[in-house]
Amino acid sequence: MKFKIKRIELLNALNKVNKAVSSKSPLPILTGIKFDLQEDQLILTGSDADLTIQTTIDTQENILDVEEIGQVVLNSRYISEIVRKIDSDFITFSILDGSLTQIKGENSEFNLNGSKSIDYPTIDLSKTGTHLTLHSMTIKAFIEQTIFATSDKETRPILTGVNFKASGHQMQCIATDSYRLSKKVIDLMQEDVSFNITIPAKSLNEISKIIDKNEDVDLYISDRKVLFVFDHLVIQTRLIDGAFPDTSRLIPTEFAHKLTINTRDILNAIDRASLFSSEMNNIIKLEMDADHVLLTSSSQEIGSVEEDLSSGFYKGQPLNISFSAKYAANAIRATRSQKIVIEFTGEMKPFVLHDMEESDLLQLVLPVRTY
């Protein structure tokens, strides 16, 4: 293997495939990035077995100049640091002996011990299964607006992912940790597809971080994996096995109380009201009647906070309801709206919140009993 490459192109490519690499992989070879140099392109692959990211750089004058094809696996941390820090516009790679790879810039020469590519697991990245095209920003939005509601506990693995269910030109994205729920509905323009899959939150998080351009993304959905294909990139993630719980009965449809409020006002009030509470137990209380909307919290040890939210508009019988400050703030932020509507059915019943237009996004939070 021998080639010369523009530093900045390689650096960008490495930054992308690195997102799939875990430095603590139980399989040592997966702490590396596979370099597969062909006549017309360099293919870089990173994987942690669950998530695989592959990108290609095409042979082109002043970008990539291939002298001798070949393969090698190089430790992801070292190769990234070298390419980031080397003081040279172009870098040459050549295998010296076995998998010892020489990486040369203007004044720097690194000899990095690599691994043989034959030891790298074979990963099938074929574009099979149900095909679907979505805009990159649609994907980024539904990930960011639901992912925080997934569970971080491995006791029910299915809840550590976001569920995607498509049928009749619509796709529902749902995440829940059983204390709160985020639901986003997306209209599928052309396609009439049908699937019901759950993608790990960790994979979605990395995908959302990689998306930065306005472009179409091709999805290929099969039983055990999904492929996201765009812009010289292939991202493949495994799916979570098992049936996602039916949450449709959880979401109330009739409400007796309604609070309309400026998003920034309530977010700032929540932030202050949770100052005296610990990360573990950040419970705050809304006290609402015709004349007042108050957000309060108290800790016997530290003291109490009272926030006046009279800028909000409340309709309904007086109601006091306690809930997690963090869950409420996550849900409110996800609406991405200047004003929100919170609807309640009772003191111990889940409440829902959404923007003024009752849009395609719904957030549900369970209250907490306080004594």
Place this chain on the structure above:
Amino acid sequence: MKFKIKRIELLNALNKVNKAVSSKSPLPILTGIKFDLQEDQLILTGSDADLTIQTTIDTQENILDVEEIGQVVLNSRYISEIVRKIDSDFITFSILDGSLTQIKGENSEFNLNGSKSIDYPTIDLSKTGTHLTLHSMTIKAFIEQTIFATSDKETRPILTGVNFKASGHQMQCIATDSYRLSKKVIDLMQEDVSFNITIPAKSLNEISKIIDKNEDVDLYISDRKVLFVFDHLVIQTRLIDGAFPDTSRLIPTEFAHKLTINTRDILNAIDRASLFSSEMNNIIKLEMDADHVLLTSSSQEIGSVEEDLSSGFYKGQPLNISFSAKYAANAIRATRSQKIVIEFTGEMKPFVLHDMEESDLLQLVLPVRTY
């Protein structure tokens, strides 16, 4: 105690006194800030017993409006967060009952449990001892240029501080962890003073962070403490007991080898050469002769690096010398010079480095034996 204060003034004052407060103080009252409200000023004090910082805000229209004098101690973390996050230009403080303090903004009301000021230790901040005036930027510079060479090990407490020795219109500032040494000499303009004290690195670090303006600082040096007085601030630190070792014999005065090199070139090369080395054992080697200056390092497991530093100018017999990448980089950076001179006496002898003018700052590094 009752007063109204401009939020931003109080926030700035709290940010300063907070630097002396440790949230893990063995004396719980020291996790608080003492508010001492007098007719004409509010005095805020924070301390961790070693370092004490006190600042005052004067009574003034639209800054501080005193209604009823008094004292209270408020938890530093909570009061700072409240003042940072409260959405109001002015804040009123009033003691409700005992030391329960009400803190009120436009729409927010906090009731914070405080402590009685009588439980706060009495700290003597009297301006006694040898008096000295130094410019704030002189102080900031000698701290930043020496402090990194102090020891972080408690086995020899005296080495965890910077030694200041004054006599004959000169002050020497020396820090060493016995593997390297930083020495800065300062001319004292008017004063003919004499002292020999060692200030804890931790205190100096906080003092350097607080200094941000060009101004004169008054120092009051006594046997067990030093006071820094400037801009409504009094900072007092304890001194480290014991005699600082005599380091004058350590510093070589005659050299057989000399390398003159661009600071950025060698710093970048050191950075790259230490890519393959661990934090614990980041040893690099300079190989110098009439034709070449090379910086190399290698790790059997990972690989090797060779940096060509031929942009430097070397004079002397061929020499190979190994040393800590981190110690060398710290010392080079401290010169704050575009070009540096490194002078050697031999392979296993300490080497010194300084800027081109052989200025008031000298850095010494011990080499490391490699096999």
